[in-house]
Amino acid sequence: MTFLEKVKIGVFKCGNIGVAPIFELLLDELAEREDLKVRTVTTGSKMGAEDVEEALPKLFEFDPNLIVFISPNPAIPGPAKVRETLSEKGIPSVVVSDGVAKRIKDELGEQGLGYMIIMGDPLIGARREFLDPIEMAIFNSNILKVLAITGVLRLLHQEIDRLVAIIREGLTPTLPRLLIDTALIRDSSDFQNPYAKAKAMAAYELTKKIAEIDTRACFIEKEREKYIPLVACAHEIAQTAAKLAEEAREIEKYSDTLARKPHSKKGQPQTKAKLMLPPSPDEKVYKRWFKTLQP
Amino acid sequence: MTFLEKVKIGVFKCGNIGVAPIFELLLDELAEREDLKVRTVTTGSKMGAEDVEEALPKLFEFDPNLIVFISPNPAIPGPAKVRETLSEKGIPSVVVSDGVAKRIKDELGEQGLGYMIIMGDPLIGARREFLDPIEMAIFNSNILKVLAITGVLRLLHQEIDRLVAIIREGLTPTLPRLLIDTALIRDSSDFQNPYAKAKAMAAYELTKKIAEIDTRACFIEKEREKYIPLVACAHEIAQTAAKLAEEAREIEKYSDTLARKPHSKKGQPQTKAKLMLPPSPDEKVYKRWFKTLQP
Amino acid sequence: MTFLEKVKIGVFKCGNIGVAPIFELLLDELAEREDLKVRTVTTGSKMGAEDVEEALPKLFEFDPNLIVFISPNPAIPGPAKVRETLSEKGIPSVVVSDGVAKRIKDELGEQGLGYMIIMGDPLIGARREFLDPIEMAIFNSNILKVLAITGVLRLLHQEIDRLVAIIREGLTPTLPRLLIDTALIRDSSDFQNPYAKAKAMAAYELTKKIAEIDTRACFIEKEREKYIPLVACAHEIAQTAAKLAEEAREIEKYSDTLARKPHSKKGQPQTKAKLMLPPSPDEKVYKRWFKTLQP
Amino acid sequence: MTFLEKVKIGVFKCGNIGVAPIFELLLDELAEREDLKVRTVTTGSKMGAEDVEEALPKLFEFDPNLIVFISPNPAIPGPAKVRETLSEKGIPSVVVSDGVAKRIKDELGEQGLGYMIIMGDPLIGARREFLDPIEMAIFNSNILKVLAITGVLRLLHQEIDRLVAIIREGLTPTLPRLLIDTALIRDSSDFQNPYAKAKAMAAYELTKKIAEIDTRACFIEKEREKYIPLVACAHEIAQTAAKLAEEAREIEKYSDTLARKPHSKKGQPQTKAKLMLPPSPDEKVYKRWFKTLQP
């Protein structure tokens, strides 16, 4: 049981989901944390087996104490290879993925991997008549906003914060097994105003609808006349969902009750509501963490 | 002069700027390009010298044919070290950075590095009373939307596309030396409607204003009562800029003239406007590329 | 084969769905049609067997030439009784219902009844902590707007117009068998602008999402803390869907291409686009009607 | 003086006004009331004398204890015939109509009929170049939203609730004599926030403006170039009024003070404000009802 000065987090990404682009930044938003460092290796939008084989080994060379693996479809060969390797290595590892991963949930458990499956992190409208780099970036912008405001990103960083705190103490953490669906959003939300929460939940439900439509547009419809309107429709929903989420957040601003939970320099969770006041340590979260350590 | 089947792009990121999170995705938005692969190594939000020293060597192990280095402040020790190393290695390298980098523009040239300096990629409101992971993500979402819609991301990916095409032919490319300011946005825009362009330019100018305010809030004002309203003000402008950019894009939708420029499987630039029609090869861009190769 | 001066349409409603409140008005929006008259009998929001038994016979006393039966759940006892009676009477009858009716589609066919099943006509958030008369009316307002703009109401009135035209000639019409889902919306839309259509489709998909959430909130969740946020969330989506639909319609206004299809005094379908011009007979629709009469 | 298990309400509608389509639903929004049942007979958008003569008798066959007659212009022959018949029958009857009815207010009193005249329930833009079934439905959607949010529908259902409660006790109610104008909206509003109320009043005033413009467009202007812009202008105001009303309601959501007044199963008026709490009996309304019974 050794205390670590800094917990080293290795992040491996292949392919993209909504939370992937800014994942590491969530852990150290002020770039001041002294209790951790992050090293990331990615293969861009590709997730082939050869990509994984070439890139993954580099991550281990960083000697991470905790690994986060982010990928859209952890069942196909490339990502499956990653899971297998992580399972063998025995370093505490968490898979972050989207709704498609739900079906291998049990397998993930058997592999000894933690997971956070984000049901509302939808497939993009990947049709060449529609998707160019700009459309792709806008879609990511919209989804990112929804994931941030609804509380998904909060759940994510708090779970990793917990793991970091426990690993740093030289203890063995319970890995997360989270299916992030609307019920969890509803029950763990930071919103003070119930209508704000309802709007945020609505935004989250909309992202699930996007997934449904884009799946049809990308894998089922074969004719241009049929799939173009569908991907366009899905991305319009993404834009609408982002607006709805934003509206939810505005409500909290209107009553100056917007929760903010920055990390202290030492990595401690802090919390605050009134804008003009400073944050204070978030005792509630601490206690929850302790609990998970009790037998 | 050897033809490369695939150009391997190594991306190194330390610290974060608005284009960083989705940079690689811009190059291969459909994850189908057969002419390149991407490997990224990053150090999260940190940009210390030790972070660089530990992480950068891994990038070279991938044997990249082209390197992109993305960082907010390439003058400070960590990133300076990166630049120095890139300069020594002699692999074609491009620095992507924000307005702060303008003052080392000449130095970058002397180091033999290409650069794309994005004047409208602003500093975040990094004050602990204000910035938590969620606020950080939302800010990134807003800035990403502005950069996408105004044309910054287009300029970025087209420059890299050009380099890839030329390197692939075994030729030596002229590295970009771009200061991406409103004038360039104005003169290279995809917008058909002049009011859409004016709104996009307005959004871009707003991001520069954010940079100005956040710099004051983060580095000059010392009292909470003074800097909190400033960072909050800057992030409100970010939200407004994103809306304004979105409005610009909507105008093009209203007349069905929205430009889309996806990559073909072979990495060729394509272009289209009417939503229901397929894209065709973008001859204009090709010709521009050729030109840069002539003496 | 007798020509009818006026076709008499008997409408029977028990319980409510989104199209029910203004259904008759769709057929004679200017109150000037000389080729039909409408008589409606309803039982308010109730749909019990006794309600049906008392009210339905009055409808037959009007001697209708065509019957339209509108109800949310045609499988439960009251409405089932109506279907059975209609089936026996042999008067051409069309059932208009919501997505729940999809599962008795075949049975409806066997009973010799036409049907128009509107997949995007969602269950209301019927929880007493949430739904009062005002909330109910607002929900209906939002759904009505979506159904109007997306084209559902167009499909509905054109089918009835067709039946009226054919019955009036003393001919026997083919009864409609329509499942009004997004694919039909997409393929039969009046929109000229493809983004307007995509937004309208998005609005329609949202109404289906409402149905899904309200079903969970009304029939599955048992605790107030769980179902109140869900019904509130569903109604927020309804509001959002109405806005999105409205936005779609605005696009057509912006290019002065908004389709209008009023009835002439004689009940002929007319059509127009430019606002300042008069409508002219809609030949396309006529031809489609003829077709259905050919063997 | 006999207690009635269920009060039977007969609703007769000829022609359409904004409150007509969902009137019955207001009385039993959850379809669970055990103290009343509703039977409606309507003639669609037509209001000719022959329509009335054929349809009205059916209503009486239901033996109603209370009759509500809804029509836009109770002075013209068809509706006048209805009033006359109701006056003769002696069943407690209430006329619900729009601003045009104001001028026969006294006559209604002399006929022994109650009335609720809604000054802000405007004439539609009934010009064939403009009004098709879709435009008609959208207009109704907008007006419905305004009537719901401003409090008109609240006044309506509470009056009928009162009549039902009193008739059910076997007592003779005082029939309502209400002119629902902005002053009444102002003085009987459920809004907690005074700006919300001001916005709601503004929305209501706008509906009166619509009536004024549509009257000019439908009955005074004769040339297409003159009346088309007017009906279009009136319907734009309807859309604006709906948005303004919605904004008023949002304000109450923002402070979680939105009043909800559902009916209990037994038909008792209930009331609540905070979204997550259950409703409780509305004592204030009860007391008001009693008062009207005292001599």
Added chain:
Amino acid sequence: MTFLEKVKIGVFKCGNIGVAPIFELLLDELAEREDLKVRTVTTGSKMGAEDVEEALPKLFEFDPNLIVFISPNPAIPGPAKVRETLSEKGIPSVVVSDGVAKRIKDELGEQGLGYMIIMGDPLIGARREFLDPIEMAIFNSNILKVLAITGVLRLLHQEIDRLVAIIREGLTPTLPRLLIDTALIRDSSDFQNPYAKAKAMAAYELTKKIAEIDTRACFIEKEREKYIPLVACAHEIAQTAAKLAEEAREIEKYSDTLARKPHSKKGQPQTKAKLMLPPSPDEKVYKRWFKTLQP
């Protein structure tokens, strides 16, 4: 018949109406006209007889060739005195006023004064519980926007432009006799899109509604509980009207058809539509001016 190098316009304002604050600026928006100069004398918000007596003489000391008198209520003593004086002096004079002036229209004609009566330039909500300098300024901002976009300001400056052109030639102009109501807005509008025009007309009708409500609130209602909601309601309508007008203008931007009619240095009317093109002389307006000079 002498040619004037510069026409000198004397403007006298007492009290305020919506067009008053920026009236002179309309005539020389680029401050480059060489054919006129403007001298204004005003008495602030006061319009007492003594104010007039003290201030008006100064105007004559400027020796104006044309006088414009702007005041909200030209029938009360102070402004009546102004009219009388203007009538005696014999210098071509035009009264610009709001709807209240309609009733002295004939008197104005008899006094030999021109007039432009703006029916949609409403009374402000002048109640001390509501109106402070800020609320006053915001109201003026909203009304100004409506008057600008709907075309009222266009009518105003074109009439004065005409007078200047004719007076400059040493000729005697026909003075304007304009009642600027919705019909004139409709018939003389610069809008290309008919829905934009309808929205602008709607905005203008709303300003007339404001006048109606504020008149009630300021002069009829005596209790605070009654008049405060009314003035608040009226100013909400002003805000809404400004938004609606802005929306109308946006439509023209969306199709790049927004009319611009700047003055040339020599004061000639110019016109243009496409944003990126230069203006050209407005022949249509010239011809209209000539016509008014023919007997």
Added chain:
Amino acid sequence: MTFLEKVKIGVFKCGNIGVAPIFELLLDELAEREDLKVRTVTTGSKMGAEDVEEALPKLFEFDPNLIVFISPNPAIPGPAKVRETLSEKGIPSVVVSDGVAKRIKDELGEQGLGYMIIMGDPLIGARREFLDPIEMAIFNSNILKVLAITGVLRLLHQEIDRLVAIIREGLTPTLPRLLIDTALIRDSSDFQNPYAKAKAMAAYELTKKIAEIDTRACFIEKEREKYIPLVACAHEIAQTAAKLAEEAREIEKYSDTLARKPHSKKGQPQTKAKLMLPPSPDEKVYKRWFKTLQP
């Protein structure tokens, strides 16, 4: 030391800035103040030396006790002449100008003139291809709204109120020396909600950005293709700034905390927040005024 019954304020305007058009109205928004009167002389949009020479003398003929001089660029010949004259006359005088005046701040002090320099009162987009009377009026409308809501107009009228109160007592006031920049907006704001204040500050920063862009467009860029997009961009920012300011004000409405500070009949400052309550004397402001009189 003589008490004055009415303080006479002479206002001289040449050229235009955002606060100019409604300046006098700020002092007497209800036209009921008995402690002052206002006389204004202006030269329209022109600010040449000859304009000043002709018009300024008239102002002195009114024998003002306090002079306010409003002009956009007090350094150029015309306005410089005004300053010089005011300096000689010795009547307490205050210059109100925009950011350009900052550089002659010290000179103004030396001339014994008070000043209020509004950094966020921007240059208009004065290019003939863009600016016509309508565009000019809309720009003024937008800027006026920003200046009103952010608190600039409050600062202005309170300073003049203070001078009036002191001069009326026969005392000699300290003239204001105010540079109205975002810091002052932040520190003297009436907003209760910190996010409202942040949005207002954002709006104000945007007006400064407009100044920057319009200066470039009007004085630096020479080609139409370059400057038209810039002025259009600047005016889009003005529209956005007005919306943002409006949003800030709405927040205060939502919690019924909007500050209102009307003048009493006797010119005393009053204050209030809850809409339905009457204002009361503003003791805080009084005390501040006294303080400035102490040595």
